[in-house]
Amino acid sequence: TLIFDLDGTAIGQINGLAVANLGDYSFGRPSRVTASVGIGASGLINIERESRLSGRTYDKGLLIIDGYIRNKYAKKHPITLSASIAMEQSYGGIDGDSASVTELLCLLSAVGGIPLRQDIAVTGSINQWGEVQAIGGVNEKVEGFFDVCRETGMTGTQGVCIPHSNVKNLVLRPDVVSAIEEGQFHVWAVKTLDEAAELFTGLPAGAIDDSDTFHGKVADRLELMIDTLKKQPTSSGSHLLWTPGMPTGLPPDPRPPLPGDEGR
Amino acid sequence: TLIFDLDGTAIGQINGLAVANLGDYSFGRPSRVTASVGIGASGLINIERESRLSGRTYDKGLLIIDGYIRNKYAKKHPITLSASIAMEQSYGGIDGDSASVTELLCLLSAVGGIPLRQDIAVTGSINQWGEVQAIGGVNEKVEGFFDVCRETGMTGTQGVCIPHSNVKNLVLRPDVVSAIEEGQFHVWAVKTLDEAAELFTGLPAGAIDDSDTFHGKVADRLELMIDTLKKQPTSSGSHLLWTPGMPTGLPPDPRPPLPGDEGR
Amino acid sequence: TLIFDLDGTAIGQINGLAVANLGDYSFGRPSRVTASVGIGASGLINIERESRLSGRTYDKGLLIIDGYIRNKYAKKHPITLSASIAMEQSYGGIDGDSASVTELLCLLSAVGGIPLRQDIAVTGSINQWGEVQAIGGVNEKVEGFFDVCRETGMTGTQGVCIPHSNVKNLVLRPDVVSAIEEGQFHVWAVKTLDEAAELFTGLPAGAIDDSDTFHGKVADRLELMIDTLKKQPTSSGSHLLWTPGMPTGLPPDPRPPLPGDEGR
Amino acid sequence: TLIFDLDGTAIGQINGLAVANLGDYSFGRPSRVTASVGIGASGLINIERESRLSGRTYDKGLLIIDGYIRNKYAKKHPITLSASIAMEQSYGGIDGDSASVTELLCLLSAVGGIPLRQDIAVTGSINQWGEVQAIGGVNEKVEGFFDVCRETGMTGTQGVCIPHSNVKNLVLRPDVVSAIEEGQFHVWAVKTLDEAAELFTGLPAGAIDDSDTFHGKVADRLELMIDTLKKQPTSSGSHLLWTPGMPTGLPPDPRPPLPGDEGR
Amino acid sequence: TLIFDLDGTAIGQINGLAVANLGDYSFGRPSRVTASVGIGASGLINIERESRLSGRTYDKGLLIIDGYIRNKYAKKHPITLSASIAMEQSYGGIDGDSASVTELLCLLSAVGGIPLRQDIAVTGSINQWGEVQAIGGVNEKVEGFFDVCRETGMTGTQGVCIPHSNVKNLVLRPDVVSAIEEGQFHVWAVKTLDEAAELFTGLPAGAIDDSDTFHGKVADRLELMIDTLKKQPTSSGSHLLWTPGMPTGLPPDPRPPLPGDEGR
Amino acid sequence: TLIFDLDGTAIGQINGLAVANLGDYSFGRPSRVTASVGIGASGLINIERESRLSGRTYDKGLLIIDGYIRNKYAKKHPITLSASIAMEQSYGGIDGDSASVTELLCLLSAVGGIPLRQDIAVTGSINQWGEVQAIGGVNEKVEGFFDVCRETGMTGTQGVCIPHSNVKNLVLRPDVVSAIEEGQFHVWAVKTLDEAAELFTGLPAGAIDDSDTFHGKVADRLELMIDTLKKQPTSSGSHLLWTPGMPTGLPPDPRPPLPGDEGR
């Protein structure tokens, strides 16, 4: 009884793609990522890490996201936000950075208040400049989302967004190939976060000083949030719900990484 | 000699449901959760974690609660509170996020000063948007609360609140089924925190800017608390009774998770 | 050559009750708890924990005390104090929360400057609302304090304060029963911290806004302390003697818990 | 499908050189280092370390970089920056300080907004005064970059920058020697960071008070960044995206160091 | 070639007493404790602990010292100091709290600028009220200091200060007994820190508001130090040489405790 | 290809002496220590410790240095500095406090901008009062520096500075004895840091209020640095490049200590 949203749009919510491993058999399964953003100075809270459910490469992915945001939006103003990113309904530990495009899109949607399409699932690894890098298990991931869509009824608009450098790895099941050929299911390949953002939002990626674009909306909200915080007479350092870094000192997850990411 | 309250209402106190395991035999037992809230900037203190009695999924549950609060109440103002959540009379370690609906209701009751019904016990997992997700061991949990109520005398208003997605798992003992059919015991199924809040408080869930509703009362108190703190001339960062994050660096509980949550 | 005080009154000092285990033979022994309170912002320092001599349940007991104080005294003002609680002359590690009533009484005495009777020893576990919960080893604890009193000469006013829910567990030695029947030794059973406070101080428990009562005196001093700190021009965050949380990252005590608490 | 840039220039991006080990056979492979810099006070974030993917000597290298910056640029003003350094597309753990010249050049490029040549790869260890020290595996590293360049088409301007003290270790493959002799590939040997900076940027190294030089441009931007931060009314301490030091308390990477650095 | 001072007086320096163990044979040896105090807000730095050379009971001893200072001097003003306590020339790890009287005297001497006699060595454990408690190995400790004095030439004023509750344990070597009987060596027994302070300084212990006494001089300097710090325009929180708590997260000393303290 | 400076002077740079162990054979080798100092509030950064390359006694040595500085320079003003100390070109871990005189001289040179002779190498352990204590392996250390000097050509002014209490341990090789007798190599023995400072700088040690002396120059720069920091409008607490204490929570170096220090 996992909860998914496979049509319409939502803010701060996105469908990612993971690979589950059952002995000899592995299959893709979608996973829902959510980002919660508020006024405050808690920083970027990695919920998986804070609850010791993440591996090293997953954590590196979130640090790269942090570097992307610093490079993109903190050139003229500092950034102060209070945000948390969670893999919903995931309890068994997670590793790999193949969800970092997913997480960055989700976070920026929540910051900018920009709706994301729920009928597309995305996988890919990001670097500090927003380039999308290849990931493992691309076929299982595409097929896994296809199966979930078919189960609940295909809409014709559904599909997956994958790294351009993974196109050469695509060897899909005949039924998936047919659906794609008939225009019932879609595979989009992207080279940059900007291309993915345009696909998910319908907005041009744009520039941070153009409010009618994806990056402009995010930059405007970051500016608004820090302005709101500045108006608070007390020191902004204290507007903490959760103390970031709280679970430091805890050992890494001893469980093996998820199959789809292990093979990177 | 566990202490329970099975009638009337109370603020910052609620009956949860756990599953105890004695070799081959497992049975449900209620557990009391309390939340203590004061003026200050200690953040949200997870007492089980701070005393190294919690597992990873339990901690993730509290981080999700933190994300829920950020998303719901921190859109226009930052949030500064000093609160602690404890599983009373629990010493053996706890895991699983099946108490996260319980804890969130309890915390919001303590923040908003809103009385909660003590004749209902609740189980369920929450996500960052307040959706209630399925949990394990639902039958044992319902039967366990039924048994405790019968022991101290049933009032006719008592019952349990479970996730809607667990209704299909219900296969209860004949005596419990009879009591339900006779209207002596009740099972409520909810899809969202809002539905649970309305059940426990009799208030409409409402919106944060309507003071006559559940969310409005919580938002008003959060605003009042930060206003009170702002009037303090000293830096609010120092109004700490307990330093959050103090037990960082301590290893996780080596004990096995509680049975009811393990099976998730 | 342990140091005890078995008559008169003292501020910030109280006699607790522990159980020592020598192979097959276990016996009760009193323990002295002291609380030191000063102007400052170090928070509530758990000396046993900071020196890695405490177990998880002991630490949970102190977090519950913290929750009690937040709930009781921090409704209108934040609380800033600098206090430490120690088990004097204890070197071998401690676990269990059966000293939490003892510690809370001792701390509130030190905060409020309220003398506590030294001729009574107390045991019991507290919850966030100040309810006193059952503990283990009640007979050995009562007998242990009786023996210490007899050794140094009984005064006729001496006795022990135990949780009401432990009365049913009392099966005392004939000589202790005789002394109680002859009014030479006493056993008081309490349900709440308020009852214990009235027994130890002779003051009514009262309300925080009535300065002639136990809680009123504590509240007045907390207010006075924060007012004193506010008058300091430098940031109150720096008035630290010892950095709370300093020993974080240290492993828990590998030694087994004390016998009297293990059985909870 | 690793992403490299082998011509033109880029800011905050540089090609480093590592050695991969496959059983008996070891070979050089380039690695891309990126530095992201923004207004803020997060300090210098070592992404490898924060994700527990670095060894001790790698971390020491970044601390030496920190010492270099303190000594060079913090004589008249304090330094406040928010920067992160990452080894892109590296997941298997990293050790050794043979990338510290690489990282320092990359960081200063990002701080000063100074473009770096992408057709040169660099290796070398730095000390607190900016002297370049010998590293291991110099031949494999040179040959590895040569092979990558040849694969994508040599431009005639490409080459590697190595420590002067490693020149005596050079015993290159005949094809590499021929390319060098024909002016198709280049090996530059440097004794100081200043020499490397001039090679990569075409600017004179210069002095911190001469804005037309490498160090002058870096110093000007550091001054500009702290001035921008000062104009923020809220305490600069809160402009944190990621809390530096967050993953403290985590165990070091158990994996063996990379071969090229092990032999130092 | 250990350095000792066995006559005259010195500020912030004192001779303690330890027991060394060589297989079957154990003997006492003096140890020099020094305390360094400056203007600042680093708190009380336990050098042995910060370098992971201390055991749990040693650390508890320093926390008790912290509690003593809070209780004695922080009733009207907060305390801000920057002080470090070291066992000079000790490398092998230390445990036990038998040096806590020694350390407290040394610290108060350094704070108050009060000279301490160097011809007396002291041993004893302190509680939060300044009562001196029994320690182990008293005979070896007395004899050890006697031997060191005799080696460098006895002055007739030399001797040791021990807990009053250890007098009953004294069974000294004939040569030590003779020297004591002839007035060439001395044993002082004390019940409180005040008695020890009067012995070591020649000042009356006195009250904190009488500047001609031991406690008055300490209180005056604490007040002077916080006044000096207040005049600093920058936040006092930043006047740190060493960050207290820096080595948190490090494991305890695996070495066995020193013999003299083990037997407590 | 280690880098050494064996003539002239340099600021913040000094030659220390270590002992390397190759199976049965041990020999001395010089090591270069550098100190980087800037305006800021990072405190005293122990680079070896922060990269987990130091043992306990090495760390204690740096804490003693911190205590020395507090006692010497922080009597009238607090101290705020940002400094790092590194053993250059050392990767294998380090233990022992025989480099603490070396490090303290180097740090004070960097703080005061005072040139140090590079033709002298120094070894010795310091206490909080600046007394120089005996170290191990003195003969190997003297011979090791002699050999390095001879290799690069002796200048006639070169030599080593050792603790006075180690003079009695000197049994040098005949060729070293000859060079000393012929005035071609020198051994200076010192009892205090002041004597060492005069040897290395040619300045009188002096007093902190006399600007023409070693201590006066250091004190003047410390005052200048804090004055510079005070003029910064933002809180000085944020001028951090590296967060001190960042690697807390990491286990100590499992490698054995260096031979020369082990034997202490």
Ligand SMILES: [Ca+2]
């Ligand atoms: Ca939908």
Ligand SMILES: [Ca+2]
């Ligand atoms: Ca704008």
Ligand SMILES: [Ca+2]
């Ligand atoms: Ca009731």
Ligand SMILES: [Ca+2]
């Ligand atoms: Ca409102």
Ligand SMILES: [Ca+2]
């Ligand atoms: Ca008495």
Ligand SMILES: [Ca+2]
């Ligand atoms: Ca009042």
Ligand SMILES: [Ca+2]
């Ligand atoms: Ca290019």
Ligand SMILES: [Ca+2]
């Ligand atoms: Ca300038």
Ligand SMILES: [Ca+2]
């Ligand atoms: Ca003397």
Ligand SMILES: [Ca+2]
């Ligand atoms: Ca006074």
Ligand SMILES: [Ca+2]
């Ligand atoms: Ca030179």
Ligand SMILES: [Ca+2]
């Ligand atoms: Ca001066």
